[in-house]
Amino acid sequence: MTAQDKARRVTKRRARTRANLLDAAFAVFAAKGFGRVSIEEVCEAAGYSRGAFYSNFATLDELFFALYQERADLIAAQVADALALDGPDLDVPASVDRVTEVLLLDVDWLLVKTDFLVHAARDPAVAHALLDHRTRLREAIADRLFRARGHTELPAVLGDADGAARAVVAAYDGVTTQLLLDKDVDAARTWLGQLLTALLTDGSGTPA
Numbered sequence: 513m514t515a516q517d518k519a520r521r522v523t524k525r526r527a528r529t530r531a532n533l534l535d536a537a538f539a540v541f542a543a544k545g546f547g548r549v550s551i552e553e554v555c556e557a558a559g560y561s562r563g564a565f566y567s568n569f570a571t572l573d574e575l576f577f578a579l580y581q582e583r584a585d586l587i588a589a590q591v592a593d594a595l596a597l598d599g600p601d602l603d604v605p606a607s608v609d610r611v612t613e614v615l616l617l618d619v620d621w622l623l624v625k626t627d628f629l630v631h632a633a634r635d636p637a638v639a640h641a642l643l644d645h646r647t648r649l650r651e652a653i654a655d656r657l658f659r660a661r662g663h664t665e666l667p668a669v670l671g672d673a674d675g676a677a678r679a680v681v682a683a684y685d686g687v688t689t690q691l692l693l694d695k696d697v698d699a700a701r702t703w704l705g706q707l708l709t710a711l712l713t714d715g716s717g718t719p720a
Contacts (some may be wrong), residue, residue, distance in 0.1 A: 542620035573706040584645040595656035
């Protein structure tokens with residue numbers, strides 16, 4: 513085996529270790545909350561030693577930050593993909609159905625995200641990361657609404673596509689707060705779908 517092959521194996525093994533640590537941390541954070549989790553608990557859940565942890569992350573905060581970034585990037589990409597399936601004419605009810613499926617499948621993610629929000633409120637660097645994710649999510653929605661202009665008219669009260677995107681994100685925030693309390697995913701999905709359809713159309717499912 514060449515030195516290059518050995519390096520590749522080490523790189524793959526390290527990437528696998530990092531991914532396993534992130535997956536284990538996600539489950540532990542969702543179950544106990546970020547502030548109540550130790551490095552030892554993450555290592556135990558992942559089946560690794562502290563050495564494996566420290567070869568990938570300097571602190572638990574760094575792992576939490578990496579976990580949030582990974583999941584947030586995935587969700588932003590899923591929302592963008594869901595919105596990209598229509599042609600120039602935006603089918604609002606169909607798009608709303610696809611987006612709500614993406615956003616409301618994982619209560620554990622909402623628990624972790626809420627922990628991250630509380631963490632961000634006390635740390636400007638973390639707040640910047642959260643704001644960046646929200647901006648990217650909003651921009652993906654705004655871009656899709658903007659590209660549908662001339663084909664799908666939005667209610668005038670929302671202003672431009674960016675204003676409509678902000679309303680979509682605000683609606684999502686409100687619905688997920690209720691979801692965290694009652695854990696009723698089906699009700700939240702239905703409620704968010706109805707709310708977004710009303711926001712983006714005349715209330716009947718027909719663009720304004």
